[in-house]
Amino acid sequence: MKIAFVGKGGSGKTTLSSLFIRHLAAARLPVIAVDADINQHLGAALGLDETEGAALPAMGAHLPLIKDYLRGSNPRIPSAESMIKTTPPGEGSRLLRVGEDNPVYQACARTVRLDEAAVRLMATGPFTESDLGVACYHSKVGAVELCLNHLVDGREEYVVVDMTAGSDSFASGMFTRFDMTFLVAEPTRKGIAVYRQYKEYARDFGVPLKVVGNKVQGPEDLAFLRDEVGDDLLVTVGHSDWVRAMEKGRPAPFGLLEEGNRHALQTLHRTADAAYGRRDWERYTRQMVHFHLKNAESWGNAKTGVDLAAQVDPSFVLFEGTAAPQPA
Numbered sequence: 001m002k003i004a005f006v007g008k009g010g011s012g013k014t015t016l017s018s019l020f021i022r023h024l025a026a027a028r029l030p031v032i033a034v035d036a037d038i039n040q041h042l043g044a045a046l047g048l049d050e051t052e053g054a055a056l057p058a059m060g061a062h063l064p065l066i067k068d069y070l071r072g073s074n075p076r077i078p079s080a081e082s083m084i085k086t087t088p089p090g091e092g093s094r095l096l097r098v099g100e101d102n103p104v105y106q107a108c109a110r111t112v113r114l115d116e117a118a119v120r121l122m123a124t125g126p127f128t129e130s131d132l133g134v135a136c137y138h139s140k141v142g143a144v145e146l147c148l149n150h151l152v153d154g155r156e157e158y159v160v161v162d163m164t165a166g167s168d169s170f171a172s173g174m175f176t177r178f179d180m181t182f183l184v185a186e187p188t189r190k191g192i193a194v195y196r197q198y199k200e201y202a203r204d205f206g207v208p209l210k211v212v213g214n215k216v217q218g219p220e221d222l223a224f225l226r227d228e229v230g231d232d233l234l235v236t237v238g239h240s241d242w243v244r245a246m247e248k249g250r251p252a253p254f255g256l257l258e259e260g261n262r263h264a265l266q267t268l269h270r271t272a273d274a275a276y277g278r279r280d281w282e283r284y285t286r287q288m289v290h291f292h293l294k295n296a297e298s299w300g301n302a303k304t305g306v307d308l309a310a311q312v313d314p315s316f317v318l319f320e321g322t323a324a325p326q327p328a
Contacts, residue, residue, distance in 0.1 A: 058125020173291025
């Protein structure tokens with residue numbers, strides 16, 4: 001299951017995504033956590049100190065390795081250099097699975113202990129001074145999109161992505177890569193504005209979207225959210241002394257999280273699990289191809305010097321039963 005947490009900057013999406021990751025880990029489910037935000041805070045929210053967070057490998061820095069591994073023996077892709085962030089898999093491509101070991105995870109993922117459980121953490125890497133004038137942040141997030149395009153995951157396997165803030169993720173097709181998108185919204189006009197943008201973009205692509213109200217302090221806040229988002233409001237989260245202690249570097253066992261917030265996480269889990277029954281791998285693959293062709297025409301062909309439409313394998317559909325990846 002691929003789950004995205006989105007919202008405006010400061011809405012609490014990183015905090016909520018980290019709590020959901022902890023909840024899944026406590027249930028002994030395999031989890032890959034991905035920090036795809038330009039401001040890299042997910043590691044800290046999962047308990048890493050500053051030194052540990054800085055030591056996380058940047059996926060963007062390993063993009064050549066990622067491309068070369070995923071290309072495999074796909075005859076439609078003559079070289080890793082001809083791949084872009086939207087390149088879809090085809091016959092001969094190597095695929096990624098949540099529980100396996102492979103060169104991509106070895107280079108880009110690190111294990112994070114959470115009480116008695118553990119998750120794999122991956123990060124795009126921060127936008128550095130050396131990138132100014134020569135790169136955009138979307139080129140770094142492209143490593144995440146490419147991996148999601150080649151990922152085969154099952155019902156009780158989770159990839160949780162803390163997305164870039166606001167509606168920035170619509171600069172590519174990555175917003176269509178998820179079984180469920182949780183939009184974290186504060187009970188404010190600015191918080192609702194991001195929801196409306198997402199709702200408008202997501203509608204045409206059948207993207208499942210539910211709102212998690214955060215920083216809700218009373219009945220007036222709840223009524224405001226209900227009036228603004230209607231049935232899309234799934235659950236609300238209030239103040240948490242447990243989160244405050246974590247932010248001070250004094251984490252308590254996760255089992256001590258407030259009962260109301262634990263119930264909210266259980267609601268998120270049930271909602272994500274229910275989305276499994278609505279999976280449509282053919283549509284998923286079709287949307288993948290749609291955005292690849294769109295990117296190829298607008299900039300990809302000119303950048304690579306090849307016709308990227310030729311990378312599309314018309315007979316290939318990604319699904320859970322797709323053959324296991326080839327050995328490296």
